[in-house]
Amino acid sequence: MDDSTLSDRLSQLGLSDKEVDTYLSILQSGEATASEIADDTGVSKRYVYSISNSLEDRGFVAVNDHVVPTTIRARPPEEVVDSLTDRLEEMGGALDERYSESVKEPQQFDVIKSRTTVVKRLTEYIADADHEIMLSVPQQYLPEVGEELAAALDRGVLVMLVVSSADDFRAEDAAGRGTVVRAWDHEMPIMLTVDAQFGLVSPAEMVTRTNSDQRAIAFVQRQLVPVLSGSFLGNYWPMAEEVFVADPAPLPATYRDFRHAVLQATLRRRAGETVQAAAQVSPVQADDDPGRVEGAVVETRQGLVEPHTNAYPIEHSLVVDVGDRTVTLGGSGSFLEDYETDAVTLSLES
Numbered sequence: 001m002d003d004s005t006l007s008d009r010l011s012q013l014g015l016s017d018k019e020v021d022t023y024l025s026i027l028q029s030g031e032a033t034a035s036e037i038a039d040d041t042g043v044s045k046r047y048v049y050s051i052s053n054s055l056e057d058r059g060f061v062a063v064n065d066h067v068v069p070t071t072i073r074a075r076p077p078e079e080v081v082d083s084l085t086d087r088l089e090e091m092g093g094a095l096d097e098r099y100s101e102s103v104k105e106p107q108q109f110d111v112i113k114s115r116t117t118v119v120k121r122l123t124e125y126i127a128d129a130d131h132e133i134m135l136s137v138p139q140q141y142l143p144e145v146g147e148e149l150a151a152a153l154d155r156g157v158l159v160m161l162v163v164s165s166a167d168d169f170r171a172e173d174a175a176g177r178g179t180v181v182r183a184w185d186h187e188m189p190i191m192l193t194v195d196a197q198f199g200l201v202s203p204a205e206m207v208t209r210t211n212s213d214q215r216a217i218a219f220v221q222r223q224l225v226p227v228l229s230g231s232f233l234g235n236y237w238p239m240a241e242e243v244f245v246a247d248p249a250p251l252p253a254t255y256r257d258f259r260h261a262v263l264q265a266t267l268r269r270r271a272g273e274t275v276q277a278a279a280q281v282s283p284v285q286a287d288d289d290p291g292r293v294e295g296a297v298v299e300t301r302q303g304l305v306e307p308h309t310n311a312y313p314i315e316h317s318l319v320v321d322v323g324d325r326t327v328t329l330g331g332s333g334s335f336l337e338d339y340e341t342d343a344v345t346l347s348l349e350s
Contacts, residue, residue, distance in 0.1 A: 230313065
């Protein structure tokens with residue numbers, strides 16, 4: 001590396017031109033007095049002291065002010081590089097943490113004007129799903145997202161699908177498209193929520209007609225998507241008729257999407273099997289904080305499959321026998337259950 005490039009690299013570390021000249025002079029000498037450095041760089045001795053103190057603070061040199069005259073010694077370059085590397089790694093961790101937080105909590109709204117963009121955004125969101133998809137879509141459009149829905153099912157995602165404007169829609173038409181599929185012969189808006197984070201709402205005609213002047217909205221906001229999920233469960237899901245329910249998934253399994261756990265426990269219990277639940281919990285309505293709840297699931301309160309057993313559309317709970325009593329478990333954000341949990345492990349009694 002030539003002198004010009006080395007000077008540029010040092011400048012990129014925040015050193016001024018005079019600091020670079022002073023540091024390179026000290027490096028060349030190994031150790032020198034302020035007067036010698038001043039003569040070599042053409043700056044005053046007082047300024048050399050000031051720059052040297054700054055370079056010492058940054059770890060480039062050591063100022064020996066216990067001798068007369070004071071000398072400035074260059075620290076071994078490998079020590080300087082190691083020190084700079086440690087600082088960059090420390091800063092990198094802090095930057096990564098802040099960047100991750102910004103990605104986890106995005107705040108984004110997009111008004112969509114074209115059918116092509118609606119289709120693209122729907123398929124992108126479905127492809128990104130990790131835990132749960134709620135989707136209402138016209139029957140004629142279902143094939144356009146069928147491949148992404150099948151892939152989501154293969155990943156173990158809970159897919160709650162409403163097929164609207166359905167004409168003689170049958171169970172065999174739904175297989176491989178959803179975990180639970182319902183059909184309605186009327187038109188309804190296209191609605192999508194993914195993992196309680198991504199959402200999209202569109203008039204149906206935006207995908208069924210090529211010249212629609214309607215607008216859709218896509219958003220990425222954790223505070224808003226649960227509101228859309230509640231509307232889906234309360235206003236649209238009950239109006240459609242259940243046409244397909246997938247076979248129960250293999251157990252044991254750990255579910256981060258609590259509705260999925262409630263569905264699997266429901267299906268297993270209706271098959272006559274005893275389901276055990278285990279979860280780290282936090283109290284909501286309960287007076288105690290056991291930290292962990294384990295026991296047999298004796299009841300599920302849900303509106304995912306018929307017959308519904310919940311008291312209101314968003315209630316999806318597990319009732320667990322913990323020995324001396326039963327307690328209710330809900331997912332993250334629960335407010336009526338005894339405890340909330342971010343994840344629950346289900347297994348079958350051996």
